[in-house]
Amino acid sequence: MKRITFCVLFFCAISISGFSQGKEIIKVETNDLIMIFSASKNENVIFEYWGDKLNDASVFVSKGFRSQPDSNKDSSPQIFPAYGGKLYLNPALRLTYHDGVLTTELEYVGMDKKTLDENRIETVIRLKDKIYPVFVDVHFVAYQKENIICQSVTVINDGKKNVSVENVASSYIPLHAQSYYLTHFHGTWAAEMQLKEEKLTPGVKIIESKKGVRTTQSESPSFLLSLNGPAQENSGEIYAGSLAWSGNFALSFEFDERGMLNILGGMNPFASTYHLLPKQKLQTPEMVLTYSSNGKGQITRNYHDWSRKYALQHGDKIRPIILNSWEGAYFNFDEKTLTDMMDNAAKFGIEMFVLDDGWFGNKYPRNGDNAGLGDWQVNAKKLPHGINYLADYAVAKGLKFGIWIEPEMVNPESDLAKKHPEWVVKSGARDILPMRNQWLLDLSNPLVQDFVFNTFDQVVSMSHNISYIKWDANRHVDNVGSDYLSKENQTHFWYDYVKGLYSVYDRIRAKYPDIEIQLCSSGGGRLDFGALKYHDEFWASDNTSPLNRIFIQYGSNTFFPAIATAAHVSTSPNHQTGQMLPLKFRFDVAMTGRLGMELQPKDIIGDDYEFAKNAIKDYKLIRPIVQFGDLYRLISPYDENGWSSLMYVSKDKKQAAFFAFSLKYHDRTTFFENKLNGLDPTKNYKVTEINIKSGHHSFSNNEKVYNGDYLMKVGLGMNIGNPFDSSVLLIEQQ
Numbered sequence: 001m002k003r004i005t006f007c008v009l010f011f012c013a014i015s016i017s018g019f020s021q022g023k024e025i026i027k028v029e030t031n032d033l034i035m036i037f038s039a040s041k042n043e044n045v046i047f048e049y050w051g052d053k054l055n056d057a058s059v060f061v062s063k064g065f066r067s068q069p070d071s072n073k074d075s076s077p078q079i080f081p082a083y084g085g086k087l088y089l090n091p092a093l094r095l096t097y098h099d100g101v102l103t104t105e106l107e108y109v110g111m112d113k114k115t116l117d118e119n120r121i122e123t124v125i126r127l128k129d130k131i132y133p134v135f136v137d138v139h140f141v142a143y144q145k146e147n148i149i150c151q152s153v154t155v156i157n158d159g160k161k162n163v164s165v166e167n168v169a170s171s172y173i174p175l176h177a178q179s180y181y182l183t184h185f186h187g188t189w190a191a192e193m194q195l196k197e198e199k200l201t202p203g204v205k206i207i208e209s210k211k212g213v214r215t216t217q218s219e220s221p222s223f224l225l226s227l228n229g230p231a232q233e234n235s236g237e238i239y240a241g242s243l244a245w246s247g248n249f250a251l252s253f254e255f256d257e258r259g260m261l262n263i264l265g266g267m268n269p270f271a272s273t274y275h276l277l278p279k280q281k282l283q284t285p286e287m288v289l290t291y292s293s294n295g296k297g298q299i300t301r302n303y304h305d306w307s308r309k310y311a312l313q314h315g316d317k318i319r320p321i322i323l324n325s326w327e328g329a330y331f332n333f334d335e336k337t338l339t340d341m342m343d344n345a346a347k348f349g350i351e352m353f354v355l356d357d358g359w360f361g362n363k364y365p366r367n368g369d370n371a372g373l374g375d376w377q378v379n380a381k382k383l384p385h386g387i388n389y390l391a392d393y394a395v396a397k398g399l400k401f402g403i404w405i406e407p408e409m410v411n412p413e414s415d416l417a418k419k420h421p422e423w424v425v426k427s428g429a430r431d432i433l434p435m436r437n438q439w440l441l442d443l444s445n446p447l448v449q450d451f452v453f454n455t456f457d458q459v460v461s462m463s464h465n466i467s468y469i470k471w472d473a474n475r476h477v478d479n480v481g482s483d484y485l486s487k488e489n490q491t492h493f494w495y496d497y498v499k500g501l502y503s504v505y506d507r508i509r510a511k512y513p514d515i516e517i518q519l520c521s522s523g524g525g526r527l528d529f530g531a532l533k534y535h536d537e538f539w540a541s542d543n544t545s546p547l548n549r550i551f552i553q554y555g556s557n558t559f560f561p562a563i564a565t566a567a568h569v570s571t572s573p574n575h576q577t578g579q580m581l582p583l584k585f586r587f588d589v590a591m592t593g594r595l596g597m598e599l600q601p602k603d604i605i606g607d608d609y610e611f612a613k614n615a616i617k618d619y620k621l622i623r624p625i626v627q628f629g630d631l632y633r634l635i636s637p638y639d640e641n642g643w644s645s646l647m648y649v650s651k652d653k654k655q656a657a658f659f660a661f662s663l664k665y666h667d668r669t670t671f672f673e674n675k676l677n678g679l680d681p682t683k684n685y686k687v688t689e690i691n692i693k694s695g696h697h698s699f700s701n702n703e704k705v706y707n708g709d710y711l712m713k714v715g716l717g718m719n720i721g722n723p724f725d726s727s728v729l730l731i732e733q734q
């Protein structure tokens, strides 16, 4: 009965799409963008077009001649190329059947289109293997206003025998241009999201992670692909994708002999064969796709709009200014240390205090990173009055209170490790290799999922005044293996771990919809849309040096918005880099994200004290613009001139906040000038410098009124030639 309803639905839906040259034309569209596929029954579906909307897509005819002598008969790209037939490229899908057959040939079955709400339309294109009872559903959810299309795939074993999924991507994008420039984001701990752009040459370039946890620490599953030249800010065709998955991933860019670029993105197939029993299915994560014919600035604004609405908790709520205890106290604190920090934080106008690592463990106290993880009871020696006392103290001072946990992990030196050795990720009898002195709990095991959920639940229950959790994860997966999974299914670990994590997040969000949660994994080690959607913000890096943060935040903010970018002012010399940088520079960089502090506030004295207090006041002034506005990058820190600038413009274009930074010494004759962007050319704007240190202005025409057109065509000049000079301007429509 179900099957019949399904077929009826499918075939009714066909009438929604058009037909051309005897083929059915299937369109996946947003307000400005469109993907076009053509399909004929019992043949494969062709990927015809992806880009700006056509004036009239109903008259779509395919491009025509595409074959060469002595080659594949038709080189039209398929919607989802499986390994089999005449496919010589890396496949989007590879299955092994019960009888040992290694190939798959997909044909079109039908499609379904559903309006989910006023902004989201779902399209499902259904394919089936020509011989075996395996269906492959290619899903698209098109977000109309944000011009985002999320693609995912479901493999369904509809037969009576097992099928092994060796590889299934989330998306496949075929492109054809004169040249291709890939921007990807590489890095390491304390240097995440470093932009690398390269011209692709024939062959395959793969960006991947096999680390299981902290999968985005050294490569990101987010990319830009520019056609016919390096990516520009305000011009040129750019395709972008970001995989919403917190596990192993692979992005493959295959430049083939036809001159085409074939982009595959999804879970990493490495050691990950997934066995589907009869009637089981496997659902891939979503690839979040967008396109712009006006450069990468628009790509960023699409992702930011979409994230605030769909990929972030409370994306419409202003974020509090935080003091985090880590760099100010590390593991060395008692109650008085913390209450003193809160007293001082309140004086600065800070709005939340977050107690970081070091508050738990009794038999194995957490006085360093070598003990205590897993034993989530408050350390009675350090904090004899408990968490409740501290949280109440914060609230009495007008601060919210937050606390750090790392519930996926366990130190060998803990009660938990002794009690549940079977919960630890391990490879048979091999040594369990510690990293940061800790082991990983096996989240493929439902009992471990319960433990992690209960940890969160119990920690939050320590006080009704806990309103924020910092969730950390400080190691990778190595010597992989699970005591829970059967020996045949050890390769399921990578998928089941992430699904286990997401099921814990789901339970937490069902019970605690209002709590704020920070996504942290030794800094930006888990920066992906899969995890972010359960969180309010992310810790971009453990590197708090503003000079490095300019680059890290440039990379992170290409996809993820400022409202979610935790950026803290720390002490000088910087603890990670030893750099000594001016307090104003440290504040100005942190103010381009969600401002916070991470130091001993009592050490900020004299002029610095007045400046910091005022900077926090100024941030409150521009906070809605930074957190809800449109980002316009103006000068990239990667340009060789040693300046960097950007601005946020409110959606109604009535206000803007402009930031400029000098990253090196500029000789006395070189001067800084910058054209603004994103303003209303027909309106007048007053330009006021804020965050001024000791009367030292960098902008000489303070409070002058300019026309928007003038600001964008002629621009402004600032005196910021010395290393680590910086300037912040508030721009207000008159």
Ligand code: GLA
Binding pocket: 326, 356, 357, 369, 404, 472, 474, 520, 521, 522, 523, 539, 541, 542
């Ligand atoms: C990780 C985080 C830091 C801090 C420490 C605590 O490194 O990224 O911010 O919380 O753990 O151990």
